Amino acid sequence: MTRWRTGLLPASLIAVSAGLAAGGAAAQTQTQTQAQAPDARAIITERCASCHTPEGDGWKRISHIRKSPEGWEMTLFRMGHLHGARLSETEASTLIRYLADTQGLAPSETADYRYILERQPNVAEAEADEGLVTTCARCHSFARVALQRRDADEWLKLAHFHVGQFPTIEYQFMSRDHEYWQRISTETPQILGQRFPYETAAWTAWKDAGKADPAGTWAVSAYQPGKGAYGGTMTVTAAGEGTYRVAYDLTDAAGQPLTGEGLASVFTGYEWRGSVSLGGTDLREIMALSEDGTTLSGRAFQAAADEVGATVTAVKMDGRPVLVGLSKPSLKAGESATVTLWGDGLGSRIDFGPGITVEPQGVSAGRAVVRLTAARDAAPGWRTIKVGDATLEQGFAVYRSVDSVRIEPETAVARVGGGGGALGAITAQLEAVGYLNGPDGQPGTDDDVRLGALPAAWSVANRDEAAEGMEDARFAGTMNSSNGLFQPALAGPNPERRFGTNNVGDLTVTGTVKDGTRSVSGEGRLVVTVQRWNDPPIH
Numbered sequence: 001m002t003r004w005r006t007g008l009l010p011a012s013l014i015a016v017s018a019g020l021a022a023g024g025a026a027a028q029t030q031t032q033t034q035a036q037a038p039d040a041r042a043i044i045t046e047r048c049a050s051c052h053t054p055e056g057d058g059w060k061r062i063s064h065i066r067k068s069p070e071g072w073e074m075t076l077f078r079m080g081h082l083h084g085a086r087l088s089e090t091e092a093s094t095l096i097r098y099l100a101d102t103q104g105l106a107p108s109e110t111a112d113y114r115y116i117l118e119r120q121p122n123v124a125e126a127e128a129d130e131g132l133v134t135t136c137a138r139c140h141s142f143a144r145v146a147l148q149r150r151d152a153d154e155w156l157k158l159a160h161f162h163v164g165q166f167p168t169i170e171y172q173f174m175s176r177d178h179e180y181w182q183r184i185s186t187e188t189p190q191i192l193g194q195r196f197p198y199e200t201a202a203w204t205a206w207k208d209a210g211k212a213d214p215a216g217t218w219a220v221s222a223y224q225p226g227k228g229a230y231g232g233t234m235t236v237t238a239a240g241e242g243t244y245r246v247a248y249d250l251t252d253a254a255g256q257p258l259t260g261e262g263l264a265s266v267f268t269g270y271e272w273r274g275s276v277s278l279g280g281t282d283l284r285e286i287m288a289l290s291e292d293g294t295t296l297s298g299r300a301f302q303a304a305a306d307e308v309g310a311t312v313t314a315v316k317m318d319g320r321p322v323l324v325g326l327s328k329p330s331l332k333a334g335e336s337a338t339v340t341l342w343g344d345g346l347g348s349r350i351d352f353g354p355g356i357t358v359e360p361q362g363v364s365a366g367r368a369v370v371r372l373t374a375a376r377d378a379a380p381g382w383r384t385i386k387v388g389d390a391t392l393e394q395g396f397a398v399y400r401s402v403d404s405v406r407i408e409p410e411t412a413v414a415r416v417g418g419g420g421g422a423l424g425a426i427t428a429q430l431e432a433v434g435y436l437n438g439p440d441g442q443p444g445t446d447d448d449v450r451l452g453a454l455p456a457a458w459s460v461a462n463r464d465e466a467a468e469g470m471e472d473a474r475f476a477g478t479m480n481s482s483n484g485l486f487q488p489a490l491a492g493p494n495p496e497r498r499f500g501t502n503n504v505g506d507l508t509v510t511g512t513v514k515d516g517t518r519s520v521s522g523e524g525r526l527v528v529t530v531q532r533w534n535d536p537p538i539h
Contacts (some may be wrong), residue, residue, distance in 0.1 A: 101269070
């Protein structure tokens with residue numbers, strides 16, 4: 001099976017843009033990029049129209065579907081894998097751009113399902129239509145369905161494709177608990193056609209709207225579980241139609257420099273896809289521009305291990321005070337800490353609210369360093385941070401003691417791997433997050449005050465009687481006792497285990513935070529499962 005660890009998009013981007021730093025080659029690449037729209041139609045006519053015959057100004061099937069860039073990437077891969085359509089990387093990149101720009105998705109159409117594009121780990125979907133879950137989401141995520149648009153007739157064609165391509169599908173994934181073919185050939189296409197139709201007001205408005213130019217300087221704030229916050233500035237310069245050079249000047253939570261550069265491409269006017277090296281690590285970026293082009297948000301993850309990554313927020317800098325993020329989310333009463341703020345216009349007066357003294361330590365582009373001291377009698381709870389006229393509600397917290405600890409994520413998934421096999425292990429990073437009880441005085445409710453991840457001691461145990469019988473905690477992997485990083489065991493049958501089974505397991509994870517003379521613990525669940533052999537851009 002094919003493993004698409006990072007997808008085609010960054011690789012295609014690099015192939016198309018390889019000459020950008022090489023003078024004349026850059027001009028040639030830019031000229032080629034600017035001519036993509038007519039070139040794309042010529043490629044479709046030459047390579048695709050023997051099956052997808054012309055129809056009006058488009059082509060059968062092709063012109064009746066809208067998808068994300070990754071969705072079109074998967075379509076092109078399938079056309080080559082199953083039907084012999086041969087495309088170079090440059091041709092594939094040209095088609096992806098053309099199709100995503102002309103038959104893509106509006107920002108509002110992707111908003112609820114960006115977790116799957118960003119490859120966020122440990123997401124549990126919450127689709128309410130149980131019929132669609134049992135019909136579609138037993139084999140892949142429901143987001144994969146929701147990130148396409150078709151009319152009912154085209155959804156019916158997709159149902160026929162599934163049965164034709166996968167003739168045993170009705171007997172797999174528990175499909176015999178309902179009248180599978182009857183449902184997917186009658187009821188399901190109508191439901192999907194209503195929920196995810198080809199023609200929508202959102203797409204009509206977005207397709208015809210002017211698109212923002214991301215070139216400029218951005219204030220960046222990011223957070224990586226297990227590592228902490230980092231931020232600074234990102235400089236974006238145009239390098240051809242829809243393609244940009246990116247340079248990062250960041251610092252981590254400890255104030256150490258973190259720099260890097262790379263390339264990015266913007267599809268559909270807002271879909272940011274980047275390939276950068278940051279601090280010597282190759283990263284992929286999947287983010288979205290806001291409709292007005294002033295903010296950018298999403299996720300950056302390791303090219304070689306997409307479960308390892310950071311959530312990213314950026315605001316385009318225009319000199320007005322704005323706070324994007326900070327290096328530390330809370331402070332204990334009676335203590336001091338050096339904190340870095342990331343944003344714009346940070347030379348203005350900075351105020352962390354009552355009970356906190358602010359001593360400026362230095363200001364530079366995109367960042368300000370301050371020394372904070374929380375008075376011993378400072379009231380516990382949220383503080384509003386003010387930078388000039390800008391405010392950040394619930395941006396910082398003061399505490400005297402930690403009331404409770406929650407493990408995040410509440411349920412994590414890791415995958416065995418390595419040992420000379422084709423796939424490496426998928427790790428799991430857990431954090432012990434401290435909380436104050438909110439006004440209701442009860443832990444675990446919506447009004448609790450989040451203090452952020454705290455240093456903790458970590459352990460794992462068998463979750464239940466079945467796990468105890470299989471000795472899951474012994475065989476499934478190793479938890480780093482100081483940082484919450486779980487490393488799964490090697491894949492493959494293990495003769496030392498009962499029944500010689502793989503090194504999977506169902507574990508309880510405990511993180512214990514030391515708070516003065518007290519210890520406060522939280523528990524979560526860790527499922528260690530088998531390898532994912534087929535890893536497409538959209539799961």
